[in-house]
Amino acid sequence: MGDVPTTTEHPQQRRRADSSPYVDLTRAEWSALRENTPLPLTAEEVERLRGLGDVIDLDEVRDVYLPLSRLLNLYVEATSRLRGTLNTFLGEAGDRGHGSQPGTPFVIGVAGSVAVGKSTTARLLQALLARWPEHPRVELVTTDGFLLPNDELHRRGLMSRKGFPESYDRRALTRFVADVKAGKDEVTAPVYSHLIYDIVPGERLTVHRPDILIIEGLNVLQPALPGKDGRTRVGLADFFDFSVYVDARSEDIERWYYERFKKLRLTAFQDPDSYFRRYTQVSEEEALEYAHRNWRTINKPNLLENVAPTRGRSNLILRKGPDHKVQRLSLRKL
Ligand SMILES: Nc1ncnc2c1ncn2[C@@H]1O[C@H](COP(=O)(O)OP(=O)(O)O)[C@@H](O)[C@H]1O
Numbered sequence: 109m110g111d112v113p114t115t116t117e118h119p120q121q122r123r124r125a126d127s128s129p130y131v132d133l134t135r136a137e138w139s140a141l142r143e144n145t146p147l148p149l150t151a152e153e154v155e156r157l158r159g160l161g162d163v164i165d166l167d168e169v170r171d172v173y174l175p176l177s178r179l180l181n182l183y184v185e186a187t188s189r190l191r192g193t194l195n196t197f198l199g200e201a202g203d204r205g206h207g208s209q210p211g212t213p214f215v216i217g218v219a220g221s222v223a224v225g226k227s228t229t230a231r232l233l234q235a236l237l238a239r240w241p242e243h244p245r246v247e248l249v250t251t252d253g254f255l256l257p258n259d260e261l262h263r264r265g266l267m268s269r270k271g272f273p274e275s276y277d278r279r280a281l282t283r284f285v286a287d288v289k290a291g292k293d294e295v296t297a298p299v300y301s302h303l304i305y306d307i308v309p310g311e312r313l314t315v316h317r318p319d320i321l322i323i324e325g326l327n328v329l330q331p332a333l334p335g336k337d338g339r340t341r342v343g344l345a346d347f348f349d350f351s352v353y354v355d356a357r358s359e360d361i362e363r364w365y366y367e368r369f370k371k372l373r374l375t376a377f378q379d380p381d382s383y384f385r386r387y388t389q390v391s392e393e394e395a396l397e398y399a400h401r402n403w404r405t406i407n408k409p410n411l412l413e414n415v416a417p418t419r420g421r422s423n424l425i426l427r428k429g430p431d432h433k434v435q436r437l438s439l440r441k442l
């Protein structure tokens with residue numbers, strides 16, 4: 109694996125020039141920033157939010173996610189004040205509907221590789237944010253609902269590119285977030301099932317004017333594609349008020365992917381409806397060959413070509429060590 113560029117080993121990130129837009133913090137420095145924020149989750153609740161294979165406990169929540177929840181609270185307040193200022197500036201024009209609506213949702217993007225633990229991060233944030241004294245309504249949506257259905261992926265020759273930017277209906281995804289942010293009463297999205305490895309026909313999820321929307325997925329920080337006229341379009345990330353990139357060494361993520369695959373083989377894959385049931389009927393070694401191929405030909409190239417290059421667009425980079433625990437953080441300051 110020596111030739112594999114990892115997602116963490118850029119020397120400039122260890123020692124940054126003063127002009128770097130990021131400030132680097134150790135876990136200890138970051139955890140001190142939680143100040144007196146109380147811990148609103150119990151060990152059992154944390155356990156329920158934990159994804160398969162992720163290691164997360166109350167220490168991790170206290171040291172890593174509480175300071176983040178505090179920072180996000182400050183961001184939400186400041187963003188709301190800024191919107192008020194904009195509406196004041198727009199004055200009457202604002203009254204005629206040109207300004208942003210009061211209560212415009214605060215949108216948070218959570219990005220990172222397959223199997224890095226984005227879902228756990230997003231679920232923890234949702235639970236922590238919902239427990240602020242203001243009790244905001246926090247909705248969490250994953251971008252897999254906007255994958256093209258398998259039939260369509262087959263037609264376009266993209267079945268072995270699942271998770272690559274072109275395997276999504278990116279316009280529908282951007283429209284979905286734009287509609288939520290515009291304050292529409294009900295906005296719906298398609299639903300993806302890991303069980304059938306496909307979009308669930310006819311099923312939609314509905315989002316009703318949340319205070320905060322978390323949108324989690326591999327490619328949420330991808331820049332917009334240029335339009336046919338060559339002009340840049342508005343992209344998904346243009347609607348984000350804050351974004352988090354969950355980072356780890358490629359070698360660690362690969363190991364987590366295989367470990368999760370082995371666990372899924374003993375659990376979810378046993379379901380008769382599982383797309384992966386066939387891997388419960390062969391030896392673990394044979395099943396793992398499929399996982400290795402998937403990592404080598406789909407998830408790793410996607411990580412290196414598409415996902416990791418978006419890391420520098422995020423507001424916060426969480427760097428996990430080999431045990432899934434966050435070791436270092438980089439917070440955008442400029
Ligand atoms: N084949 C599968 N069957 C059932 N659940 C799966 C399968 N693959 C992934 N998952 C689950 O789906 C969620 C999203 O996984 P993934 O997209 O790899 O992101 P991440 O691990 O970064 O959250 C995780 O909770 C994972 O455990």
Ligand SMILES: CC(C)(COP(=O)(O)O)[C@@H](O)C(=O)NCCC(=O)O
Binds near residue numbers: 251
């Ligand atoms: C569904 C996914 C593309 C992730 O989608 P996301 O929610 O990040 O948009 C991914 O978990 C996946 O299934 N990738 C295909 C390759 C594989 O089976 O590992």
